[in-house]
Amino acid sequence: MRPGRRGRRGTAPGAPSPSAVLEAWGPLDRALAAYRAGRADAILTVHTDVGETEEQAVSVFFRTLEQMPPVEWAALDTARGRVLDLGAGVGVHALVLAGRGLEVTAAEPLPTAVEIMKAHGLTDVRRGGLDALAADERFDTVTLLMNGAGLAGSLTGVPGLLDGLRGCLSPNGQVLMDSTDPRGWEACEDGRYRGEIHYQLEFEGVRGPPFPFLFVDPDVLSAIAHEEGWKVDVLFEEEGGRYLARLTR
Numbered sequence: 001m002r003p004g005r006r007g008r009r010g011t012a013p014g015a016p017s018p019s020a021v022l023e024a025w026g027p028l029d030r031a032l033a034a035y036r037a038g039r040a041d042a043i044l045t046v047h048t049d050v051g052e053t054e055e056q057a058v059s060v061f062f063r064t065l066e067q068m069p070p071v072e073w074a075a076l077d078t079a080r081g082r083v084l085d086l087g088a089g090v091g092v093h094a095l096v097l098a099g100r101g102l103e104v105t106a107a108e109p110l111p112t113a114v115e116i117m118k119a120h121g122l123t124d125v126r127r128g129g130l131d132a133l134a135a136d137e138r139f140d141t142v143t144l145l146m147n148g149a150g151l152a153g154s155l156t157g158v159p160g161l162l163d164g165l166r167g168c169l170s171p172n173g174q175v176l177m178d179s180t181d182p183r184g185w186e187a188c189e190d191g192r193y194r195g196e197i198h199y200q201l202e203f204e205g206v207r208g209p210p211f212p213f214l215f216v217d218p219d220v221l222s223a224i225a226h227e228e229g230w231k232v233d234v235l236f237e238e239e240g241g242r243y244l245a246r247l248t249r
Helices: 018-036 058-062 070-078 092-099 111-119 148-152 155-166 218-227
Strands: 043-048 053-057 083-086 104-108 125-127 139-144 169-180 196-203 211-214 231-237 242-248
Touching: 018 043, 018 058, 018 111, 018 196, 018 211, 053 058, 070 092, 070 169, 070 231, 070 242, 083 092, 092 104, 104 111, 111 125, 139 148, 148 155, 148 169, 148 211, 155 169, 155 211, 155 218, 218 231, 218 242
Parallel strands: 083 104, 083 139, 104 125, 139 169
Antiparallel strands: 043 053, 043 196, 169 242, 196 211, 231 242
16 A cells, blocks of 8 residues: 555445456456457357357457547547546557647556556556545546446446545536447347347356346436536437436546
């Protein structure tokens, strides 16, 4: 623990334990390691409980600014001040922001991703999530990108995520979070909100356990956030329903 720290921020109520996160996302960590070792053709298989399976090129996690979708450009252009990149992956967004002269803290639970960020020259990299921050740390911008709202897991998890974000935000700070509007998707047979999906990752035949992931439409996000004392502004929308929201207190 660094000098002057007053302990670490706890995880939100109901959030998965660090060990559970590592187990569920372990196939991605192994895929990142394979790509780093020269497997440019590495593929991550993504299963869902709504019958869809996707083959995801691992190279997308190493994309350059030019390869990013417009919604991510919009987020990077809106970031200001001291920035926390939460769920930073291998640091593709954090590196852009640091290159623009912003002070960036990158938080990521996957050990291989942390090693890659450090190797790429990011100076403030934390292994973990909000629990990797000191209780007195504050940020002007928190970014949660690549469908970052998914960290909530479900609609009932949104208030806990917002509560954790509230604790690390400066008085005039902003949260930049993207998601994909699921209202055009097929309804779930069990009647749950159609953006509440369970994922299961697989790499080279080894699957991790299923885990919940949330896609939330902007109206529902705004309604939940309002109840928790937040304001939501949709800053950018692109085809396919993906959008960027700015949350402020």
